[in-house]
Amino acid sequence: MSEKNKKSGADDSLDVIPQLSLDCVIFGFHDSTLKVLLLKWKGLEEYSLPGGFVKQDxxxxxxxxxxxxxxxxxxxxxxxxxxxxxxxxxxDNLALQKKLSHMLDEEVFQERVVSIGYYALVDYEKVFPNPDKFTDKCEWYDLIDVPELLFDHNDILNKGLKALRLELSFQPIGLNLLPEKFTMPDMQRMYEAILDKKIDPRNFQKKILKTGIVIRLKEVKKGVAHKSPYLYKFDQKRYKEVLEDGGLFFI
Amino acid sequence: MSEKNKKSGADDSLDVIPQLSLDCVIFGFHDSTLKVLLLKWKGLEEYSLPGGFVKQDxxxxxxxxxxxxxxxxxxxxxxxxxxxxxxxxxxDNLALQKKLSHMLDEEVFQERVVSIGYYALVDYEKVFPNPDKFTDKCEWYDLIDVPELLFDHNDILNKGLKALRLELSFQPIGLNLLPEKFTMPDMQRMYEAILDKKIDPRNFQKKILKTGIVIRLKEVKKGVAHKSPYLYKFDQKRYKEVLEDGGLFFI
Incomplete structure (x- = not known):
């Protein structure tokens, strides 16, 4: 491993794989809205996805x-x-260099980097966003308000969203984005936010209940207008079975 | 780029990205069977998937x-x-070194490589398999007869097959694996081979016809026993629409 490669990590002492990085699209769900975690670069009005390099070990x-x-x-x-x-x-390396040359080594603008994209689903309420050494803010953005991002991060975000939509029917997305207890309208709004389309509530509830993936609790949600809706939780074993047995391709 | 990195490509003169490779699972369909293209290493009873390195440019x-x-x-x-x-x-690098040290540079066994997996669908009848410089045969294998492969290529193959199964409903798999003209039983057998399960023929035909993705030709298939089955071709525009509009999630 050359000196050069050693330097290209976020931490100068790291021995990382050269020309390879990873970027994370971190999704959360709150107030009926799909959100994504972005970093704001120090002293600039520039944003990016969280990412980093891969250590040799x-x-x-x-x-x-x-x-x-x-x-x-x-x-x-x-x-x-x-x-x-x-x-x-x-x-565009030249445009990037203009913006970030005071913060990053020159090699960053010369060497091509291949980046592995991950998406993550987190419980919005449990996250404590924390910027890295190049950035001074780490904040949730509504998907609809995401600004122009550095590097090719808008492309990565869009492709991550596409992957999430495709996997909505055969990955336990709800289990990871919804709080432990949720109402049927909460779940419906999560689907609507991810798919960016309206869903008929009666059909949705009927189909979800028929799968057996949720268990109705004895509690109702308090503090909401009109009739208090029932709370549900996932039957994790059944949810897993349904996803493995062909998925939830009916939404 | 160091001398070392220059040497790690399949061709010594290539300037390739260090520690990054790609491997291809090439699927074909013939005689009602899903097949995969494997390379046999020179003078050995060892097999691998085709692969290579990524040039800097x-x-x-x-x-x-x-x-x-x-x-x-x-x-x-x-x-x-x-x-x-x-x-x-x-x-297992040590085991690999025992098998291949007479053919590969020492660094291959020391340096970790990250590999990008691709799967490809090809028209079996149009392929002329061609070994690379390390191998003396490039041949089709029935999926069920695939031997133990070098590196982690059995894992890569299995994951490629899983990806193919998942994407069967929203990628134009039939268009790429079947010949231009095919019978309904041909198409059904392709689905059966990929999914490794039996499908009820009457239901299958009814559902496929209902989507409008195939057009019945005036020709029938000749030289088959019993009643000659009709030939079909894809209505490519309609096929694309159906895949984009939620896919073929009924098989």
Whole structure:
């Protein structure tokens, strides 16, 4: 490993795989809205996804777990690798250099980097966002308000969202985005936020109940207008069975 | 780029990205059977998937297209990146060294390599398999007869097959695996081979016809026993619409 490669990590002392990085699209769900965690770069109005390099002695999955833990305080996060971004020119290096040359080594703008994209689903209420050494804010953004991002991170975010939509029917998305107890309208709004379309509530409730993946609790949600809706939790065993046995392709 | 990195490509003169490779699971369909293209290593009873390195001036997708063209003679192949394999120890280096040290540079056994997995679907009848410089045979194997492969290539193959199964309902798999004209039993057998399960023929035909993705031709298939079955071709525009509009999740 050359000196150069040693320097290209977030920490100068790290021995990392050269020309390889990872980026994380971290999704949360709150107030009926799908949100994503973004970093704001120090002293600039520039934003990016959280990311990092892969140490020589860690797997790429472990590197993603480490980055997620550093940014959210959480481990045991639901994490899926969705695509590796490997164009020769992933972004406009000259434009990037103008913006960031005071913060990053020159080699960052010369060397091509291939990046592995992960998406993560986290319980919004349990996350303590934490910026890295290049950034001074780590904050949730509504998906609809995401600004122009550095590097090719808008592409990575869009592809991560596409992967989430595709996997909605055969991964335990609800289990990871919803709080432990939720109402049927909460769950419906999560589907609506991810798919960006309206769903008929009566059909939705009927179909979900028919699968047996949720258990109705004796509690109702308090502090909501009109009739208090019942709370549900997932029957995790049944949820897993349904996903493995062909999925929830009816929404 | 160091001398070392220059040497790690399949061709010594290539300037490739260090510690990054790609491997291809090339599927074909013939005689009602799903097949995969394997390389046999020179003078050994050892097999692997086709693969290669990524040149500094080509995208990872273009590298996969190049490898596929070298091995099959085809360009314009349906190709999907499905997973990047990034464990620290992807395989037993010592065991590999015993088998291949007379053919490969020492560094191959020392340096960890992250590999990007692609699967490809090809028209079996149009492929001219062609070994690379380390191998003396490039041949189709029935999926069920695949031997133990070098590196972690059995894992890569299995994950590629899983990706193919998942994408069967929203990628134009039939268009790429079946010949231009095919019978309804051909199509059914393709689904059965990929999913490794029996499908009820009457239901299958009814559901496929209802989608409008196939057009019945005036020809029938000749030289088959019993009643000659009609030939069909895909209505490519309609096929694309159905896949985009929620997919074929009924098989």
């Amino acid at each position: 860690e797997s790429v999955d472990d590197a993603a777990v480490r980055v997620l833990k550093e940014r959210t305080g959480l481990d045991k996060i639901f994490l899926r690798q969705f695509h590796t971004f490997g164009k020769v020119k992933r972004y | 080509e995208s990872v997708d273009d590298a996969a297209v190049r490898v596929l063209k070298e091995r099959t003679g085809l360009d314009k192949i349906f190709l999907r990146q499905f997973h990047t394999f990034g464990k620290v120890k992807r395989y």
